[in-house]
Amino acid sequence: MTKPFSIAEVAADAGVSPTTVSHALSGKRAVSKATRERIQASVERLNYRPNMVAKGLRSQRTNTIALLVADITNPYYPAVARSVHDVLTKDGYFAFIVNTDGDPTSERNALREMLARSVDGVIMQPMSTTVEEMRSIVGPAMPLVVIGDKKGAQDADQVLTDDAMGIHECMRYLAGKGNTEIAFISGPPGNGPGDTRLAAFRDALAAVKLPVREDWIDRTPYTRDGGAVAGMRMLARAERPRAIMCANDLIAIGVMDAARAANLRIPDDIAIVGFDNIETADLVSPRLTTVDNPAASVGEACATALLRRITDGRDAPHQVIALPTKLIARESA
Amino acid sequence: MTKPFSIAEVAADAGVSPTTVSHALSGKRAVSKATRERIQASVERLNYRPNMVAKGLRSQRTNTIALLVADITNPYYPAVARSVHDVLTKDGYFAFIVNTDGDPTSERNALREMLARSVDGVIMQPMSTTVEEMRSIVGPAMPLVVIGDKKGAQDADQVLTDDAMGIHECMRYLAGKGNTEIAFISGPPGNGPGDTRLAAFRDALAAVKLPVREDWIDRTPYTRDGGAVAGMRMLARAERPRAIMCANDLIAIGVMDAARAANLRIPDDIAIVGFDNIETADLVSPRLTTVDNPAASVGEACATALLRRITDGRDAPHQVIALPTKLIARESA
DNA sequence: GCACCCTTGCAAATCGATTTGCATATCTTG
DNA sequence: CAAGATATGCAAATCGATTTGCAAGGGTGC
Numbered sequence: 001m002t003k004p005f006s007i008a009e010v011a012a013d014a015g016v017s018p019t020t021v022s023h024a025l026s027g028k029r030a031v032s033k034a035t036r037e038r039i040q041a042s043v044e045r046l047n048y049r050p051n052m053v054a055k056g057l058r059s060q061r062t063n064t065i066a067l068l069v070a071d072i073t074n075p076y077y078p079a080v081a082r083s084v085h086d087v088l089t090k091d092g093y094f095a096f097i098v099n100t101d102g103d104p105t106s107e108r109n110a111l112r113e114m115l116a117r118s119v120d121g122v123i124m125q126p127m128s129t130t131v132e133e134m135r136s137i138v139g140p141a142m143p144l145v146v147i148g149d150k151k152g153a154q155d156a157d158q159v160l161t162d163d164a165m166g167i168h169e170c171m172r173y174l175a176g177k178g179n180t181e182i183a184f185i186s187g188p189p190g191n192g193p194g195d196t197r198l199a200a201f202r203d204a205l206a207a208v209k210l211p212v213r214e215d216w217i218d219r220t221p222y223t224r225d226g227g228a229v230a231g232m233r234m235l236a237r238a239e240r241p242r243a244i245m246c247a248n249d250l251i252a253i254g255v256m257d258a259a260r261a262a263n264l265r266i267p268d269d270i271a272i273v274g275f276d277n278i279e280t281a282d283l284v285s286p287r288l289t290t291v292d293n294p295a296a297s298v299g300e301a302c303a304t305a306l307l308r309r310i311t312d313g314r315d316a317p318h319q320v321i322a323l324p325t326k327l328i329a330r331e332s333a
Numbered sequence: 334m335t336k337p338f339s340i341a342e343v344a345a346d347a348g349v350s351p352t353t354v355s356h357a358l359s360g361k362r363a364v365s366k367a368t369r370e371r372i373q374a375s376v377e378r379l380n381y382r383p384n385m386v387a388k389g390l391r392s393q394r395t396n397t398i399a400l401l402v403a404d405i406t407n408p409y410y411p412a413v414a415r416s417v418h419d420v421l422t423k424d425g426y427f428a429f430i431v432n433t434d435g436d437p438t439s440e441r442n443a444l445r446e447m448l449a450r451s452v453d454g455v456i457m458q459p460m461s462t463t464v465e466e467m468r469s470i471v472g473p474a475m476p477l478v479v480i481g482d483k484k485g486a487q488d489a490d491q492v493l494t495d496d497a498m499g500i501h502e503c504m505r506y507l508a509g510k511g512n513t514e515i516a517f518i519s520g521p522p523g524n525g526p527g528d529t530r531l532a533a534f535r536d537a538l539a540a541v542k543l544p545v546r547e548d549w550i551d552r553t554p555y556t557r558d559g560g561a562v563a564g565m566r567m568l569a570r571a572e573r574p575r576a577i578m579c580a581n582d583l584i585a586i587g588v589m590d591a592a593r594a595a596n597l598r599i600p601d602d603i604a605i606v607g608f609d610n611i612e613t614a615d616l617v618s619p620r621l622t623t624v625d626n627p628a629a630s631v632g633e634a635c636a637t638a639l640l641r642r643i644t645d646g647r648d649a650p651h652q653v654i655a656l657p658t659k660l661i662a663r664e665s666a
Numbered sequence: 667g668c669a670c671c672c673t674t675g676c677a678a679a680t681c682g683a684t685t686t687g688c689a690t691a692t693c694t695t696g
Numbered sequence: 697c698a699a700g701a702t703a704t705g706c707a708a709a710t711c712g713a714t715t716t717g718c719a720a721g722g723g724t725g726c
Contacts, residue, residue: 002474004448006712017676022714029715032674049449053395054712056386057681064429064450072411072418082406085432094446096397097430099418113427115337116382117397141335224612253616279557283586285618339682350706355684362685363703387682390711673722679715686709693702 005046014042025050056118065306066114067095068124070102074222074250075278076295083299084123091307093120102127102192102222111137121306123147128190131155143309145302148193157309157319159301163193163275164200166291166325167245170273171204173327174243179271183216183241185230185251194219194247197275201245216241220251227254235262235270242271243333249274249281249290256284256332271333286331297323338379347375358383389451398639399447400428401457403435407555407583408611409628416632417456424640426453435460435525435555444470454639456480461523464488476642478635481526490642490652492634496526496608497533499624499658500578503606504537506660507576512604516549516574518563518584527552527580530608534578549574553584560587568595568603575604576666582607582614582623589617589665604666619664630656
């Protein structure tokens with residue numbers, strides 16, 4: 001065969017109508033044992049599987065969801081994607097994974113494309129788009145789970161990590177070791193995790209009674225290269241901080257590159273801490289002190305919340321799932 | 334609105350028939366300028382986008398492909414996935430990414446599921462399934478690009494890396510440094526890259542006139558943990574090799590863990606080399622000597638080949654794209 | 667033996683977009 | 697100005713599965 005068999009062919013083969021085949025397979029209406037077995041035999045012989053596109057059109061359910069991330073190349077996202085995948089697969093769902101690069105236009109386009117594809121739901125970590133804008137694109141009925149943005153909880157279910165918790169712990173740790181001159185390198189401004197973490201950083205510094213120096217706050221793309229560039233910028237300042245916290249581990253690794261290039265010892269000359277605790281953080285040298293972001297739990301929570309929203313419908317109460325973060329003290333700070 | 338608008342609603346709004354809207358949008362039949370503009374205005378006002386599910390059912394083209402990988406958590410795959418994504422997006426395609434864990438049942442199920450979803454094509458790195466079996470599942474018409482398996486080129490387009498090239502170079506390098514006792518830790522047996530690489534290893538040893546010791550050949554899952562386990566096993570042998578080549582970088586990193594745990598210095602006591610050259614390879618300490626597997630080029634080649642196959646149809650000549658690999662000599666060997 | 671119910675099966679409508687066949691309106695051209 | 701060509705629009709069929717409404721066959725009870 002050059003094309004999968006249709007229900008009509010199964011019906012013909014079994015000598016019944018397509019209706020009966022459908023009922024026999026779905027069990028929505030009784031079908032005599034004899035007929036059912038005959039149909040079953042035909043199904044197996046022809047290797048029939050219902051066409052999900054047709055099914056999706058009729059039932060308005062595609063068993064498909066969208067996972068929108070900034071860049072799958074950042075190891076944090078595969079970890080999320082993997083547990084999302086594992087939860088979904090059990091229920092027969094599959095995911096489109098789309099990279100948006102955190103770009104507002106890409107984010108919106110991706111949302112529109114996914115809507116046009118009738119996905120049953122969307123999981124997204126917005127970088128440049130507010131939850132309200134997202135909602136306005138996908139319409140009020142689309143199940144939507146947003147990673148890590150407390151704002152807009154009325155427009156979407158939320159899975160948020162308590163970034164402030166880990167960052168406070170981190171600042172206490174740094175201050176406890178005598179660090180008073182601490183910089184922060186965040187991601188690009190917008191609606192991404194960098195903003196949340198920067199805000200938490202400001203709070204945390206205040207909590208340990210340290211001043212915030214605006215000239216020690218920088219922003220750069222969430223990549224190793226971005227970190228290297230911002231790191232060089234930071235370390236080239238006339239007054240240079242003694243510690244740098246970064247919005248994610250990739251930036252921190254880039255800053256380590258910059259520190260090495262500037263012949264600075266880590267952590268003696270410059271302490272560096274990251275955020276996420278990606279696998280690599282434990283592998284670099286010196287091993288990166290960072291805040292653990294439980295990617296697998298985030299993914300699992302997102303997928304579970306989304307599936308629940310899909311089955312419960314839009315009137316079910318909003319879900320807000322908060323996950324803890326914690327400092328992982330290693331060698332870089 | 335609680336649901337996207339349909340072509341019928343656009344037609345009603347513009348005061349024409351759905352047919353005319355379709356023709357106006359596709360340009361397959363002339364539509365007077367006035368009508369066309371009126372339709373365009375309605376489209377924009379209602380924010381109409383054609384329903385891809387309906388379109389897919391009618392046209393038998395979903396603008397969707399499947400990317401089947403063993404485990405998206407292995408950094409090699411995100412690198413491939415990213416360039417696949419970038420090529421596809423330009424042409425309005427999106428990808429399901431499915432993890433198979435290299436398990437034969439999962440691989441087959443995934444193929445069947447993707448077939449049922451009418452994807453326009455499949456990119457897969459098979460681990461336990463032959464190309465022939467894959468072809469028998471998806472049928473003769475499905476565009477299929479396989480990563481790295483020379484066998485079965487009559488059943489699918491191929492993107493293969495010349496693993497033997499890098500491995501020969503590596504053995505020459507190792508032998509040149511005086512290593513004569515070299516082990517190989519491969520992946521699970523089946524149809525995956527480990528088999529190809531192990532075969533190349535045997536050839537390469539012979540080429541540098543070194544004997545192959547069967548007790549220095551082991552197999553383990555393609556993960557860091559797998560590498561750690563096999564590494565411990567290997568290093569606990571009465572006669573222990575002086576160098577270990579691994580089927581991928583993750584295994585190599587696990588072997589480094591094992592070496593450290595056994596208080597062995599790398600590379601002095603035990604040289605370790607990996608395969609893939611994932612980002613992390615350059616970050617671990619000591620920096621991992623490995624064979625570069627050009628993931629981005631692989632992804633790009635896969636996506637390009639698949640799109641071409643989709644547009645050219647199944648009678649177009651088979652594509653076999655070979656990409657070079659090369660030794661990246663760093664510190665671990 | 668009649669009425670009623672339950673089981674089982676089918677025809678037809680539906681989801682939304684595309685496309686073919688047909689019909690009308692407009693335009694050329696000799 | 698007649699006739700053929702061209703432009704433009706619509707109704708209906710189609711893709712494949714689901715589901716509703718209808719009907720026939722079989723069985724039961726009184």
